[in-house]
Amino acid sequence: MKVVMYQMDIIPGKPEENCKKVENWAEEVCNSVNPDILVLPEMWTTAYTLTELETIIQELDTDIVLFLQGIAKKHMVNLVAGSIAVKENGKVYNRALVIDRHGELIYQYDKIHLVPMLKEHLYLDGGKEAGTVFELDGYKMGLMICYDLRFPELARSLALQGAEIIFVVAEWPSARELHWNILQKARAIENQVFVASCNRVGIYDGVEFAGQSQVITPWGESLSVGSSSTEETLTTSLDMSTVKKIRSEVPVFNSRVPSLYKHQ
Numbered sequence: 001m002k003v004v005m006y007q008m009d010i011i012p013g014k015p016e017e018n019c020k021k022v023e024n025w026a027e028e029v030c031n032s033v034n035p036d037i038l039v040l041p042e043m044w045t046t047a048y049t050l051t052e053l054e055t056i057i058q059e060l061d062t063d064i065v066l067f068l069q070g071i072a073k074k075h076m077v078n079l080v081a082g083s084i085a086v087k088e089n090g091k092v093y094n095r096a097l098v099i100d101r102h103g104e105l106i107y108q109y110d111k112i113h114l115v116p117m118l119k120e121h122l123y124l125d126g127g128k129e130a131g132t133v134f135e136l137d138g139y140k141m142g143l144m145i146c147y148d149l150r151f152p153e154l155a156r157s158l159a160l161q162g163a164e165i166i167f168v169v170a171e172w173p174s175a176r177e178l179h180w181n182i183l184q185k186a187r188a189i190e191n192q193v194f195v196a197s198c199n200r201v202g203i204y205d206g207v208e209f210a211g212q213s214q215v216i217t218p219w220g221e222s223l224s225v226g227s228s229s230t231e232e233t234l235t236t237s238l239d240m241s242t243v244k245k246i247r248s249e250v251p252v253f254n255s256r257v258p259s260l261y262k263h264q
């Protein structure tokens with residue numbers, strides 16, 4: 001399973017320009033490394049332009065889903081297409097999109113945990129359903145959006161549903177990069193899954209983003225790590241048989257005693 005992530009510097013509030021960047025990137029990558037899955041970061045069309053977000057997406061002529069479906073079909077490649085801001089029934093959501101090689105939108109998820117540090121709740125509505133698994137090329141996978149990484153319940157729920165890879169699409173700031181690196185490893189080790197995290201780089205509104213996109217094995221090793229400040233393409237081959245191997249060596253899932261865990 002070849003996963004290729006775009007550690008992108010997002011042009012704030014310019015969806016069309018970011019689409020052009022993604023289109024060119026996908027063209028280059030698909031012509032050179034024959035990827036199975038392309039991954040984009042969180043809010044890659046607009047960045048965190050929260051105060052203008054509604055206006056920006058209302059004025060947008062491009063249908064982002066159609067645009068992504070075009071890329072998937074043209075290159076016969078699966079897309080874990082990061083997340084974008086969408087307006088639906090008068091509410092704005094931070095929505096992740098997954099499109100398969102045939103251009104089918106097979107999964108979408110609205111971020112459920114809104115970030116108090118960014119005052120997201122003033123501009124966005126939280127999703128009403130926790131993420132579920134989706135399937136690409138016969139493998140079950142899950143997805144979380146940035147701040148979701150802090151909530152072990154969500155990753156555990158995805159693993160219990162059968163996810164073997166959990167993608168994290170993010171705009172995680174450098175100020176908390178210690179947490180970024182540790183939490184990804186924790187989620188990978190405790191759930192014995194691959195974690196493939198795609199973060200942005202660059203600076204917006206005085207906030208610097210941490211980059212360090214990475215793929216972590218179910219054993220907790222980093223297979224690839226991006227730099228902290230430059231745009232990068234991370235290409236990683238995942239041996240999916242590792243999941244079963246590690247789960248038989250350390251059978252955490254058989255040792256669980258859910259009847260004794262008292263939490264809601």
Ligand SMILES: NC(=O)CCC(=O)C(=O)O
Pocket residue numbers: 042115117145146147148150170171172173176179
């Ligand atoms: N975009 C985000 O969800 C940022 C999360 C964050 O800054 C943190 O968890 O810390």
